[in-house]
Amino acid sequence: MRLRYSPEEETFRAEVRGWMEANVPSSPLPSFDASREGFEAHRAWERTLNQGRWSMVTWPEDYGGRGLDLIGWLIFEEEYWRAGAPQRVNQNGIFLLGPTLMEFGTAEQKARFLPRMASGDEVWAQAWSEPQAGSDLAAVRASATRDGDDYVLSGHKIWSSRAVFADWAFGLFRTDPGAERHKGLSLILFPLTAPGIRVQPIAQIDGETGFAEIFLDDVRVPAFNRLGEDGDGWRICMATAGFERGLMLRSPARFQQAAKRLVELYRAHQQECGPETEAAVLQSFMDAEAYALSIYETASRLRAGGAIGAEASTSKVFWSELDVALHRTALSILGTRAELLRAAPEAGDAGRWLDGYLFALAGPIYAGANEIQKNIIAERVLGLPR
C-alpha cells in the first residue's frame, strides 16, 4: 500500500494545474440546460479542452486522449474541480458512452464516434427510459426493426438528459419483438437531427430544460450504429450504468470541492450556527474523503486487472446521499438567505448553493433510483433472494 503519488503523477498534476490556471474561464459560463447560447459556450470549452488533449486523459492517443490510467484520471479531476472549470456538457458521451464504445465498439465505430466526442463536435444525450420503463428499464418498448442495412426506430423515450440541444443520442431498443424483458434488446446510436425525430423539452424542478422527451417515428439509421451484438443491449447497457453509478460520472473531486466551499461558508457564518451544524459540516467533509479513498482503492484494483461489480451501486447510494446532505447543510447555514435566487441582489453565493441543492435532489433518482441500487446491493453483494 503506497498512498503517495509517484514523481510522474506529481509532474502530471503540475501540468494539469498549469493548463487549467491559464485556460479556465474567469467567470462561469451560462447554464447548458437553459439556452442554446449556454450550450454552445460549453461546447466551445470542450473544444478548448480537446486542443490541450484534456478531453479524456484515459483514452488512447488515437482518440484524443493521453492513455493514462485511472489514477491519472482522478488527479486530472482533482485539478479540474480545484480550478472551478465548467461542467462537462458532453458527460453522457465522454463518461458513459465513451467507455462503453471502448469496451464493446468495433474499430470502425470507435474511429467514427470517439474523436468527435472528444472534440465536442458531437454532444450526446442518453435515451434509456420510457414512460412505462423507468426503474423497470427492461420494460422498454421502443423498437428497432431491421430493414436491409438499416434499422427503423420507433417509440417514445423520456427523461433524456441533454436531448434538447445535443447532437446524438444512444438508446435501448427492442430488436426482437418476440423476445421479452432483458432479451432481444440492442443499444443503438442515432442523430437527434434525423427525419422522424421530435424532441419535446421538459422543464425541471429548477425551470431549466435539462431533459426531454424524444418521439421517434420511423427513424432510419444504418445498422453500423448498433453497438455490440444484436440482442446484447441489456448487458451493454448495464456496463454503461456501471460507469454512470461509479467512478466516471461522479468523481470524488466534485464533492471534495463542495465540502471545501461548505467549510468556508460555515466559517463565515460560524457565529450564527449551533454545534449540530458544525457536526454536519464535519460529516460532509468526512464523507467526501471516504468517497475519494474508496474510489482510489477501486482505481488501484482496476488498474491491477480487477473488475468493477455491484460496488458501483454502493457508490451511487453513498455519493447521492452525501451530495444532498452537504447542500442541505449549506442551506441551513444560509438561513433566511437560502431561498434567494441567484438574481436576488442580496443572494451572494446563496443562489449557487440553492441550485446545487436542487441538482443534488436528482441524485438519488437518476442512474437507477437508490431503492433499486439497494436491491442490487442486497442481491449481488449480500446474496439475498430476488
Add this chain to the structure above:
Amino acid sequence: MDFRFSDEQQMMADSVRGLLADLCRPADLRRLLRSGAARDEQRWAAIVGLGLAGALVPEEKGGLGLAPADFVLVAEACGYACLPEPLVENAGVAVPLLAQAAPGHAALARALAGEITVAAAHPLNPFIADADTAGVILVERDGALLLVSPADARLAVQPSIDPFRRLFTVEFAPKAATPVAGADEAAALLDAALDRGALFVAAQLLGIAQRCVDLAAAYARERHQFGRPIGSFQAVKHHLAAAQVKIAFARPVVYAAAAEQPRGDLHSRARVSHAKLAAGAAADLSARTAIQIHGAMGYSWEVDVHFFLKRALALDAWWGTAAFHRRRVAERVFGGRLGPERTFARERHDA
C-alpha cells in the same frame, strides 16, 4: 499511488482468519462463557504460536518491525470473530508502548516471546482491559508511565455488558510501581498509543459490522414468512444494504488510516479519528439492524448477534468517544488546507 494490500499482508490476515474460523466460532464463545475462565487456553496458545506479540515492535528492540498497515487486517479479523483474548490490545498497543517506554525491561522480552501479556492504561480509558491476566500493567500517573505487577496492585473488576471484556480499576502503593518514562517522554508515547488504539478499535468495529450484516443476511436467506424467505422483502433488503453502504465507506478510511498513522501529523491523526467515527457508526447501525432482522430471535440469548452488539457498544467509546474524535477531525478541517487535491496531504505541505 497504489491503494492495495500486499500479498504478504493478505497472507498474514488469512492465517489469522483461518485460525479464528476454527477456534473462535460462536460455540467456542459460549463454551468459554460457561467455563468462567479468562481465556480459552488452547486458542490463546495457537494465537501466541502465530508470533504476533512483537509485530509492531521495531526489529532493534526484538520485534518484527511491521507497520500498522500490516496489522490492520488482523485487527479486523479479530472483530469479525468477536475474539475474547487481547491479541489486538496486546500486540497492537501495549507491547509497542512497553518497548518504547522500557526497551531494556525484562518484561519486554517475556512479552515478545508471548509468555506474558501487557495491559496498558491511558488517560482516555478510565479502566484497564485484561489487567488481571497481564504479566505487567503500564499505568499512567500525572503524565508519567509506571510499570506495576498485577500481584502488587488491587484490581477492582468492572463488569461490562460485553461478557468477554475484562475491565478493571487498578490501585497500588507508590513503592509497588517502577517508573519507566517521565511525563515529558511519556506524552508522545501516549499519543502514539492513542492513535494505534483508536485505529485498531476502528478495524475491530469494521469486522464486527461486517459480521453482523453477514449473520443477518444468512438468517434472512433461511427464515421464511408469508411463504417466502424474508430476505426477498425490500424492507429487509434495504435495511441490510444501508448497513453495507456504511461499511463500504468506513473500510477504505480504516485502511488509509493504518497506512498513514506512523506519520503522526495533523492529517494522519484526523484520518484515524475519521476511521474510528466511521467504523463506530457502521458497527452501531449494523448491529442494531442485525437484531431487527432476526426479530424476536435477535433479542434472545440463544442467537449469537448479541455478542457482536455488545462488543460494538463496548468499543464505541474505547480509545476516545465520538466527541473526542470529532474534535480531532475539526482540528484538521479548520486548521489545515482543504480541497480535492489534498486527499493524501501531509502536514509539511500545509506549512
